[in-house]
Amino acid sequence: MSTTAIFEDRDTSTAVNARMRLTCKRAAAQACHAIAPAWPLDQSIAVNPYHQRTERPLREIATRMAVFAGIHVFPPRAYFRQAWQDGRIHIQDLEQALRGCGATGQDGQSADHALSTRICIQALNTEPALPRLPLLMDVLDDDPGRHTRLNWRQAITHQISQTCAAYFDQDQADWHPDRDQGLYTFWRKTLSRDHGIGTLMGLPDLGLATRSIAIDADAALTRVLGRIGLPEAVWADYFEAVLLTVNGWASWCAHLGWQARLRGEKDNHLHQLLAIRLAWGALLLECKSADSSRHAFAAMRSQWARASETLRQADSTLHIDEIWQSALDISYQRKLLAKLRTPAPRLPVTDAPSCLAFQAVFCIDVRSEPMRRAIETVNPQAQTIGFAGFFGMPVLYTPAGTSASRAQLPGLFTPSMNVTDRVITPVTPVTPARQSVSLSQTKLLDRRYRNFASGQPWQAASHWPSAAFSFVETLGLTYVRKLSGWLLPSESKAANDDLTGVPARYRSILRPVLTTPDLDTKISLAAGILSTMGLLRFAPVVLLVGHESQSANNAHACALDCGACGGQSGQVNARALASLLNEQGVRKGLKQLSVDIPEHTAFVPAVHNTTTDEITCFDLDLLPESIQQQCAQIQKQFRLAGDKARAERAGSLGLEPSLSESSLLKSLRRRANDGAQTRPEWGLAGNAAIIFGQRDLTKTLDLQGRVFLHDYNRRADPQGAVLEALLTGPLMVACWINWQYHASTSDPDHMGSGNKVLHNVVGGRIGVFEGNGGDLRIGLSRQSLHDGTSWRHEPVRLTVIVDAPKERIDTILNRHLNVASLLHNHWIHLWQRDPDGSIHRFVSGQKGKWVTVQD
Numbered sequence: 001m002s003t004t005a006i007f008e009d010r011d012t013s014t015a016v017n018a019r020m021r022l023t024c025k026r027a028a029a030q031a032c033h034a035i036a037p038a039w040p041l042d043q044s045i046a047v048n049p050y051h052q053r054t055e056r057p058l059r060e061i062a063t064r065m066a067v068f069a070g071i072h073v074f075p076p077r078a079y080f081r082q083a084w085q086d087g088r089i090h091i092q093d094l095e096q097a098l099r100g101c102g103a104t105g106q107d108g109q110s111a112d113h114a115l116s117t118r119i120c121i122q123a124l125n126t127e128p129a130l131p132r133l134p135l136l137m138d139v140l141d142d143d144p145g146r147h148t149r150l151n152w153r154q155a156i157t158h159q160i161s162q163t164c165a166a167y168f169d170q171d172q173a174d175w176h177p178d179r180d181q182g183l184y185t186f187w188r189k190t191l192s193r194d195h196g197i198g199t200l201m202g203l204p205d206l207g208l209a210t211r212s213i214a215i216d217a218d219a220a221l222t223r224v225l226g227r228i229g230l231p232e233a234v235w236a237d238y239f240e241a242v243l244l245t246v247n248g249w250a251s252w253c254a255h256l257g258w259q260a261r262l263r264g265e266k267d268n269h270l271h272q273l274l275a276i277r278l279a280w281g282a283l284l285l286e287c288k289s290a291d292s293s294r295h296a297f298a299a300m301r302s303q304w305a306r307a308s309e310t311l312r313q314a315d316s317t318l319h320i321d322e323i324w325q326s327a328l329d330i331s332y333q334r335k336l337l338a339k340l341r342t343p344a345p346r347l348p349v350t351d352a353p354s355c356l357a358f359q360a361v362f363c364i365d366v367r368s369e370p371m372r373r374a375i376e377t378v379n380p381q382a383q384t385i386g387f388a389g390f391f392g393m394p395v396l397y398t399p400a401g402t403s404a405s406r407a408q409l410p411g412l413f414t415p416s417m418n419v420t421d422r423v424i425t426p427v428t429p430v431t432p433a434r435q436s437v438s439l440s441q442t443k444l445l446d447r448r449y450r451n452f453a454s455g456q457p458w459q460a461a462s463h464w465p466s467a468a469f470s471f472v473e474t475l476g477l478t479y480v481r482k483l484s485g486w487l488l489p490s491e492s493k494a495a496n497d498d499l500t501g502v503p504a505r506y507r508s509i510l511r512p513v514l515t516t517p518d519l520d521t522k523i524s525l526a527a528g529i530l531s532t533m534g535l536l537r538f539a540p541v542v543l544l545v546g547h548e549s550q551s552a553n554n555a556h557a558c559a560l561d562c563g564a565c566g567g568q569s570g571q572v573n574a575r576a577l578a579s580l581l582n583e584q585g586v587r588k589g590l591k592q593l594s595v596d597i598p599e600h601t602a603f604v605p606a607v608h609n610t611t612t613d614e615i616t617c618f619d620l621d622l623l624p625e626s627i628q629q630q631c632a633q634i635q636k637q638f639r640l641a642g643d644k645a646r647a648e649r650a651g652s653l654g655l656e657p658s659l660s661e662s663s664l665l666k667s668l669r670r671r672a673n674d675g676a677q678t679r680p681e682w683g684l685a686g687n688a689a690i691i692f693g694q695r696d697l698t699k700t701l702d703l704q705g706r707v708f709l710h711d712y713n714r715r716a717d718p719q720g721a722v723l724e725a726l727l728t729g730p731l732m733v734a735c736w737i738n739w740q741y742h743a744s745t746s747d748p749d750h751m752g753s754g755n756k757v758l759h760n761v762v763g764g765r766i767g768v769f770e771g772n773g774g775d776l777r778i779g780l781s782r783q784s785l786h787d788g789t790s791w792r793h794e795p796v797r798l799t800v801i802v803d804a805p806k807e808r809i810d811t812i813l814n815r816h817l818n819v820a821s822l823l824h825n826h827w828i829h830l831w832q833r834d835p836d837g838s839i840h841r842f843v844s845g846q847k848g849k850w851v852t853v854q855d
Contacts, residue, residue, distance in 0.1 A: 011434035023232060024222045031239030032270045037258040037411075040765045044558035045411050046684070048739035049251070049751050049779065050827075054818075058826040059322045063315040066130045067307075068237065069244035070388040072747040074321040077794045079122040079746075080328065081397060089324075089331045094120060097326035107585045120320055123824045131310045133303055134283035135241060136228060139296035140288055149202035150448040157246055159197055164249045164273070165776075171764030184217040188279075209286035214366035217268075217275035219593055224278045227285065228297065234307050242277045247750070248776030249273060252766060262414045282409060307434030329796045329829065332688050336799065337839065337853060339701045340390045356539035357381040358634055360606075363547050363562060363570060364708040364730060366687045368612040370648055371711070374641035382637070384695065385535065386709035388730045389546055389564035393573045395419045399442075399498045400510060401448040407566045408573050410733050417525070417621040418515045419576045421498075425509050426621045444506055451501035489673035491666045493616070494550040494609055496571070511619060512572045512581050523589030526580055530595055532722050534713045538601040541630050544578050545615060546570020547608040549683075553675035555761050555768055556753070556781065560610070560683050564733060567603045575606035582622075602627040611681045612668040613645040614638075649705070652682060652792070677781040678756050685743060685785060685793040690734045692726055693803030693833065708734050720808040727812050727819055731800060733829055739796040744780035745795045752785070753777035799829045805839065806832050806850055 036051040048054070050073070053061045062073035083089045091293055094117050141152040164189050167177055167186050177186055177350040191197070191210055198206030230238055243250045253270035260267035285293060303310070357379055362368040364386045372384040390409045400421035407415045420604040423441045499507045516522065530536065548569035549560030557566035565573055580586055581603040590597060602624070606617045615638040620628050643661040646668060650657040655667055671677055690708035691698060698709060710730050743751035753759070756768035762769055767776045785793045802809055809832060813820040822828045823844055830842035830854060840850040 002488050020226070021218070021222050024217070024235065026223055027235035027353055028221055028239055028271055028274055030236040030264065031243055032254070032257075032274065032409075033269060034240050034246070035243060035250045035254040037246070037255035038767065039255055039411060039567065039707070040774075041555055041761065041767060042558055042567070042765045043406060043411075045554060045563045046559070046733075046737040046740040047411070048736045049743050050739060051736065052254075054825060054827050055821050057827060059315060059318055062318050062321070063251070063311055064237075064240075065244075066318070067133055067311055067314050069247070069750070070130075070132060071244070071750045072319065073743070074325050075105075075328075075746045077127050077321065078323070078796070079123050079791070080321075080324040080776075083328060083331070084124060085382070090334075091117065093327045093330040093334065095322070096330050096638070097323045115320065118472055120323055123237070123320045124324075128321060130314045130317060133237075133307060133310060134300050135238075135245070136224075136300060139300040140281075140284045142296055142511075143202075145202060150200045150286065152201060153245065154774075155197065155201045156277070157775050159191070159194070159247060159774050160187070160246055160273075160276055161769075161773060162279075163190050163276075164252070165762050165766075165769075166190075168252065168766055169763035182217075182272055183269050184220070184275050184279075185215075187276045188213050188215070189775075191351075191768070203287045205287050206283065209283050211734065212286055213279050213283065214275075217272045220275040220279040220282070225281050227282065229301060237307060238304065239274055239278075243274055246273065246277060246775055248767065248777060248778050251778050252776055275564050302499065325797070328794070329799070332794065332796045333799055336689060336699070336703075336707075337855070339703070340697070340801075340839070341855065342701070355381060356383050358541040358543060359383045359535070360541045360543040361386060361387050361391070361533065361535070361609065362545045363387070363564060364690070364710045364734070365389060365547060365564075365610075366680075366684050366705050366708055367560065368545075368547065368608065369703050369707055369709055370645045370705045371608060371613060371615075371641060373650075373702065374644040375637065378637045378640045378643065385537065385711045386695070387533050387711065388733070389562040389570045390566075391544060391546070391570070391571070391573045391577045392525075392532055393417070393419075393577055395514070395573065395576065397512065397572050401445040401501070406568060407499045408568055409566055410564050410729065411566060412732055417521075419512050419572060420515055421510045421511055422513050423506075424511050424513070424622070430506070444502070444510065447503055447506075448501040451503075481497050489552070489670045489677075492673060493612075493614065493669070494548065494672070496569075498569075498572070508621070511579070512576045514576055519585050519589065522583070523593070524581055524584050526586050527590055527593050529577065530581075530590075532725055534711050534716060534722070536595070536716065536781070537723035538597055540598075540600055541602055541604055541627060541634060542581075543604045543606050543617070543634070544574040545606045545608050546574040547610050549681060550609055550611040550672040551680035552673050554680065555759055556756070556784070559780070559784075560681060564730075564735060566760070569607065569776040571607045571618070574607065575722070578603040578605040578619065604631060609672075610668045612665065613642045613649075614665075615642065649682075652787075654787075666813070670728065678781075682792055683780075683784055684737055685741060687734075688794065688796050689737055689780070689801065690731065690798040691801045691803075692723070692731075693801070697803060697833070714804045714808075717735050717804075720804070723802070723804050723808060724815070725800075725811045727809075728816055731819065734800075735798055735822060739827070740779060741793050742795040742797070745785050745791055745793045748782055752779040753781045756781040756783045769820060797828055798828075799831060801831045801833060801839070803833045807843075817832075 034052050036047055036049050038047060039045050048542060050061055060071070065071035065073050077379050080089070098115060098117065098120070119783050137152050163186070164183070167179065167183055179186065191213075195207060198204055214223050220768055225235060250273060253273050256269050257267040269482050275646070290449075327743055358380065360372075360375060362384055368386070372386075375382050394413060394416045395406065395408050395418060396405050396415035397408045397419045408419070409415055423444055496507070499510065502510055514522065535542070546565070546569065547562055548571065549557065550555050551560065562570040564570075581597070587597050604617055604623070604627070605619055606615050608615050615635070617631055617635060620631055623631075642665070646661075650659070650664060653671070655664065659667065672680055686704070686706045687708065688706045690710065692710050692712040694713055695711060698707070708730070710726060712723065712726060729781060748754070753768055758770050759768040759781070761774060762776060767778065770777050785791060809830075813823070821840055823830050826844070832840045832842070832850060834840070839853040841853050843849045843851050
């Protein structure tokens with residue numbers, strides 16, 4: 001007997017009234033809104049997986065994620081126990097956390113009168129026992145033979161995941177399905193023709209049951225709700241719990257929706273995915289007997305009717321975990337505060353242009369901090385500056401001769417200008433060989449097209465690791481040479497993939513430039529960038545240093561590049577901006593805006609390779625010979641600084657710091673070119689704070705590559721316009737990075753991408769499976785966080801330190817509720833610094849009260 005007859009006749013279209021459909025649609029939209037986007041592999045940027053939930057308090061979200069999906073937002077208690085036993089967390093840290101500093105926002109009051117340090121310490125010996133609310137598939141998967149077949153939850157996730165992989169693939173498979181009718185219809189047709197899934201699940205009648213599937217997504221949602229009869233108040237929560245069973249693909253669909261909104265469009269793939277997952281529940285009902293379904297169904301209704309009580313119970317349990325999270329944060333802040341309070345030694349005055357050897361503008365990325373410190377040690381007359389790595393360039397980059405375009409800016413923003421490559425030869429040839437270069441742009445592009453055509457199989461093999469070995473027999477020795485490069489890695493420097501197909505002798509004259517011919521637009525862009533950068537005085541040479549990583553056979557390579565550049569190298573932005581600022585017409589326009597760049601000042605683009613700590617300059621042949629000579633001396637200093645930076649981090653990579661400078665560089669290059677290397681570098685592991693202030697505040701401090709450093713001069717920003725841009729831009733990017741690392745460390749099974757060795761690329765660029773199935777994996781791999789013995793990342797919440805007046809900060813927070821919610825809901829910490837060196841902490845829950853931070 002079909003279970004359709006068991007329940008009230010609510011699953012027919014005539015009985016589902018308009019109000020129910022509207023309420024159901026709203027609940028579905030609320031659930032879909034909770035899913036954060038995940039970017040594709042070729043644009044991989046760090047994303048806070050809880051970004052869409054930050055309008056609620058952290059502990060509330062931790063409670064919901066645990067009860068709905070078994071996801072751990074806070075680190076496991078075993079981690080806190082180890083930190084306590086190792087002495088990283090002191091008793092004073094725990095006591096301060098108990099008083100509510102950062103955890104509850106009630107400074108000076110007990111976080112919970114029933115809690116004490118003794119209870120908190122005892123709690124470290126057991127993981128919290130948290131209740132779970134069941135889904136329909138869980139209560140139906142109750143027959144005695146369930147251990148002899150596939151678990152239904154796993155089977156359904158696998159089936160949906162494989163369907164999504166086929167549907168969304170555009171780059172990998174030779175055959176692509178018809179997508180015109182949408183994801184839900186494609187899944188419905190796919191399942192109706194799948195004769196194996198029912199057998200694997202122990203449901204021989206599944207094929208017949210598929211005939212009852214609703215023909216569209218909205219009908220599927222209302223039909224399932226009508227049959228299960230859950231209280232209306234929990235519909236959105238139930239939908240969210242359902243989506244979390246396929247969180248990887250839900251995150252991909254959320255990305256498609258995010259991109260559609262940036263274009264002013266709508267995308268309903270996430271809504272359809274929710275309908276698919278719910279429709280599976282209806283299918284299981286069709287396959288169960290009336291008696292077994294009735295019992296299981298009553299149990300689920302009963303538990304969801306008590307959902308609010310279950311959430312309260314879990315919230316109370318997690319209070320201890322929140323306190324330990326706060327204690328861990330405080331333990332880091334204590335050490336950071338001690339450094340900030342260390343009296344700075346007297347340094348040479350370098351703010352006057354006449355005293356500056358050169359200026360180097362680096363990305364705020366934490367990996368830049370050790371290199372900046374090394375440069376300043378090698379040459380105290382050098383001024384390093386921290387700025388968002390895309391250098392304020394809101395651009396879409398299209399490599400010459402290709403139709404592929406990519407955004408070179410943070411995922412939060414939309415590009416408004418275009419950059420492409422142009423053949424530009426020096427006005428005054430540097431060598432006789434330059435005089436022979438007469439290839440036109442058209443002929444150069446024609447050569448590139450032909451090279452692309454002849455190299456397509458090779459490119460396919462090298463870009464898709466899971467398919468690479470299938471090309472060996474086809475390409476023979478040609479591809480064996482590629483594999484040998486992985487097995488016996490070379491010591492070569494990083495290659496520029498944007499120049500693939502361009503003849504080698506012409507690569508140096510193909511340069512990225514802004515395509516806009518409008519001079520006023522260029523002048524306005526340049527003025528805004530220099531103002532935000534705080535660069536109003538200029539040395540003879542100003543280097544714009546983007547950054548990139550170098551690794552081989554790495555599906556997540558883009559995750560190690562510049563997040564501010566959309567998961568790309570910062571080279572394009574640095575070169576395009578340098579070209580813009582060296583343009584005479586732009587400089588004349590800037591002078592009229594009181595931005596007077598000396599005639600002898602030159603902007604030089606460069607890139608910091610964060611795997612090998614090498615800095616390479618570009619386009620020097622376009623600059624006067626005197627500047628080229630200065631840059632030759634600067635590059636010698638960069639090499640010395642690179643030696644220092646490499647020696648500092650060698651131990652963390654398992655290399656011997658006492659190796660000679662040349663041997664260590666060769667080792668790092670071999671590491672970068674090794675196709676079997678799972679840890680080419682540590683990326684942003686360890687990130688813990690961001691400082692908005694002048695470099696003088698931190699210039700002599702060893703911040704251990706854990707702090708984002710963005711220059712900010714309060715005196716040059718009396719209206720707070722620059723600070724507003726920083727707190728709504730770079731701060732949000734740093735928060736995303738911090739929480740991606742936090743989530744991947746706290747719950748690697750749900751929020752990390754698993755074992756990199758087992759990764760298989762999905763759709764050429766969409767993401768990865770761990771193995772050949774399961775949900776799409778998001779977040780960071782274990783090898784990016786753990787060295788095989790211990791965690792390399794410490795899951796602390798971001799501490800934001802701003803050297804600006806409190807009133808200026810308060811005004812900005814009042815205008816930007818999305819930033820304020822991060823503070824009020826305890827996702828980040830905010831400190832403010834006064835000119836006298838005193839530091840104050842923002843305490844939520846008291847109308848933005850500031851409390852002095854004590855030693």
